[in-house]
Amino acid sequence: KKAINLTATIPEAKRLVMADPDLIKRVLENLLNNAIKFSPTNGYVSMEVEYPVETNTVKVYVRDLGSGVKDELKQSIFQKYEIGQRFEGIAQTGLGLAFCKMVIDAHQGSLSITDNQPQGAIFTLELNVELQSVFPA
16 A cells, blocks of 8 residues: 565574564564554665674564664664654554563563664664573463
């Protein structure tokens, strides 16, 4: 409907991460849905996975060309019911990013946001590859 160009760069897995696949899938779906929802018509959304050689992590980047997030809101948007900026015609509850942050924190990872240039946002999810199971049997 919005004619958004979606791309994914996912290299062959080089490391194993102990994580709940259903929860991680929901996090990725939420980040991608947000990127699409807040991107302009004929915009661009990408997801990239990398395995940095200098760290024992896997990183996932979700990039969009939306309006971005103001600097003063970059930490608070991960709190429950926090909505960075209201957009007419776009449903926002303020729970999606809070859910994502809670899941990634439970996996001892990190979730952050930076500016995409020339406009938009980059959400970066980072998970340690040496995790023990975070959900005890």
